[in-house]
Amino acid sequence: MKRIVNAFKTPPALMPYFTLGYPDFETSLACIQAAVEAGADLIELGMPFSDPLADGPVIQRSTQIALENGMTMAKCLEAVRQLRSAGIKNPLLLMGYYNPIFSYGVKRFVRDAAEAGADGFIIPDLPPEESAEMEGECAARDLAYIFMLAPTSTDERIKKVAGRAKGFVYLVSVAGVTGERTSVASDLENFVLKVKAVVGIPLAVGFGIGTPSQAKEVGSMAEGVIIGTVVIKAASESNPVEGVRRFIREVKEAI
Amino acid sequence: MARQPPNVFRMKLLGAEVRGVESGTKTLKDAINEAIRDWVTNVNTTYYLLGSALGPHPYPTMVRDFQSIIGREAKEQIQNAIRRSPDTLIACVGGGSNAIGLFYDFIEDGNVELIGVEAAGNGIENGKHAARFGDAATGRVGVLHGAKTFVMQTADGQIADTHSISAGLDYAAVGPEHAMLRDQERAFYASATDDEALHAFSILCKTEGIIPALESSHAVAEAIKRAPKMKKEQVIIVNLSGRGDKDLDTVMKAT
Numbered sequence: 001m002k003r004i005v006n007a008f009k010t011p012p013a014l015m016p017y018f019t020l021g022y023p024d025f026e027t028s029l030a031c032i033q034a035a036v037e038a039g040a041d042l043i044e045l046g047m048p049f050s051d052p053l054a055d056g057p058v059i060q061r062s063t064q065i066a067l068e069n070g071m072t073m074a075k076c077l078e079a080v081r082q083l084r085s086a087g088i089k090n091p092l093l094l095m096g097y098y099n100p101i102f103s104y105g106v107k108r109f110v111r112d113a114a115e116a117g118a119d120g121f122i123i124p125d126l127p128p129e130e131s132a133e134m135e136g137e138c139a140a141r142d143l144a145y146i147f148m149l150a151p152t153s154t155d156e157r158i159k160k161v162a163g164r165a166k167g168f169v170y171l172v173s174v175a176g177v178t179g180e181r182t183s184v185a186s187d188l189e190n191f192v193l194k195v196k197a198v199v200g201i202p203l204a205v206g207f208g209i210g211t212p213s214q215a216k217e218v219g220s221m222a223e224g225v226i227i228g229t230v231v232i233k234a235a236s237e238s239n240p241v242e243g244v245r246r247f248i249r250e251v252k253e254a255i
Numbered sequence: 256m257a258r259q260p261p262n263v264f265r266m267k268l269l270g271a272e273v274r275g276v277e278s279g280t281k282t283l284k285d286a287i288n289e290a291i292r293d294w295v296t297n298v299n300t301t302y303y304l305l306g307s308a309l310g311p312h313p314y315p316t317m318v319r320d321f322q323s324i325i326g327r328e329a330k331e332q333i334q335n336a337i338r339r340s341p342d343t344l345i346a347c348v349g350g351g352s353n354a355i356g357l358f359y360d361f362i363e364d365g366n367v368e369l370i371g372v373e374a375a376g377n378g379i380e381n382g383k384h385a386a387r388f389g390d391a392a393t394g395r396v397g398v399l400h401g402a403k404t405f406v407m408q409t410a411d412g413q414i415a416d417t418h419s420i421s422a423g424l425d426y427a428a429v430g431p432e433h434a435m436l437r438d439q440e441r442a443f444y445a446s447a448t449d450d451e452a453l454h455a456f457s458i459l460c461k462t463e464g465i466i467p468a469l470e471s472s473h474a475v476a477e478a479i480k481r482a483p484k485m486k487k488e489q490v491i492i493v494n495l496s497g498r499g500d501k502d503l504d505t506v507m508k509a510t
Contacts, residue, residue, distance in 0.1 A: 050413040072411045099397045103412025176296035
């Protein structure tokens with residue numbers, strides 16, 4: 001938890017998303033290393049799933065390729081271990097869908113992830129009504145179970161999350177799936193302010209943020225900016241590592 | 256859409272825009288993924304409806320309640336016909352809406368045997384099927400599309416590819432209430448291969464002049480297996496849940 005708290009000390013913090021195993025295992029780790037060198041504050045590590053419901057076509061394709069490359073949950077944890085042994089000190093948040101975690105065993109997975117050096121989990125298809133076991137296991141190991149809120153979340157839901165959230169709260173900026181949008185949602189500021197009035201920990205905004213200027217705009221409202229799709233696009237260039245480095249540097253300078 | 260052109264055409268006649276799904280394995284699971292993605296994107300103007308007893312609560316119970324008219328009418332009609340309960344009910348199970356609809360009013364009646372029939376595709380032993388209960392190698396409790404139920408999956412918790420000649424049974428999860436009835440040993444689940452379903456299809460055409468849907472043909476196939484072992488006065492109700500007109504193309508190609 002300490003690493004997450006520290007990462008938000010000089011907001012806005014930048015959290016790029018990477019699909020582990022895309023374009024291949026080694027390159028995904030090299031891209032993350034480059035992102036850290038270019039100033040990324042936290043890292044969201046996508047654990048590939050066959051049916052990524054919350055993701056748009058770009059991230060869907062990256063997870064499919066990662067699975068075709070033989071990515072597994074055990075290899076995702078191995079990636080965390082390797083990032084730590086490469087000296088990366090930033091918070092590492094494992095993002096994934098629930099079934100592979102459930103299949104691995106919730107208790108075992110949280111334990112293994114903690115031992116590998118992860119700092120928390122983002123699980124978009126596990127709502128607060130069903131997440132007590134995950135939360136309990138995370139709390140026992142001082143990891144953060146990250147809650148998500150969307151513009152459609154009710155006041156009641158926001159209040160419920162406020163009482164339980166650790167680390168930061170992930171705000172989904174638009175209704176829909178991951179992927180770039182032409183502009184930042186016009187009502188985002190109201191949404192952020194509404195949550196801020198209730199939630200006392202940092203807010204990080206993701207979904208639909210793709211350009212340095214959009215990142216800057218979002219960074220002026222919230223403590224964290226999350227970028228996924230455009231990072232995956234950069235990791236799809238002919239030189240993925242340099243593509244990611246350049247993009248993260250641009251965004252970091254902008255915010 | 257290629258498998259069920261008459262249904263697609265009917266939907267268009269009724270004024271619907273029908274969008275094909277190109278992602279993943281292009282089966283029911285991928286169509287559900289896309290429908291959910293569209294729903295979360297247009298949630299303020301869209302209702303999500305699923306034609307099976309699947310998905311997050313309360314969808315499975317809503318669909319069951321609406322479909323239970325099948326069992327209520329069957330119960331009344333069989334009482335009028337034979338003045339007692341039937342011995343056996345047989346229905347095909349993809350998500351299992353027709354089956355849960357038929358079974359529901361008979362669950363309390365312990366004299367009635369409830370049999371669901373899954374798709375064994377090319378045969379359970381060769382792995383190309385959709386028998387979630389029938390294959391211990393892939394079928395176990397998991398979470399898909401918001402329901403905790405039996406899910407066909409890999410050792411690593413990725414959703415497995417399925418195969419059935421009938422589009423409606425070609426899905427990796429089963430309605431959660433069926434998983435419960437099976438757990439309670441109140442209902443039992445058999446399976447029929449593509450070939451057995453095609454055989455049952457042609458038998459029913461020839462003997463009764465009824466063209467059953469390929470889905471329902473799986474239930475007919477189970478009746479054909481069981482009837483010879485039963486006494487003459489025993490009664491089976493087979494749910495002919497759909498018409499086979501939509502499947503004529505598939506049947507022509509397969510025979």
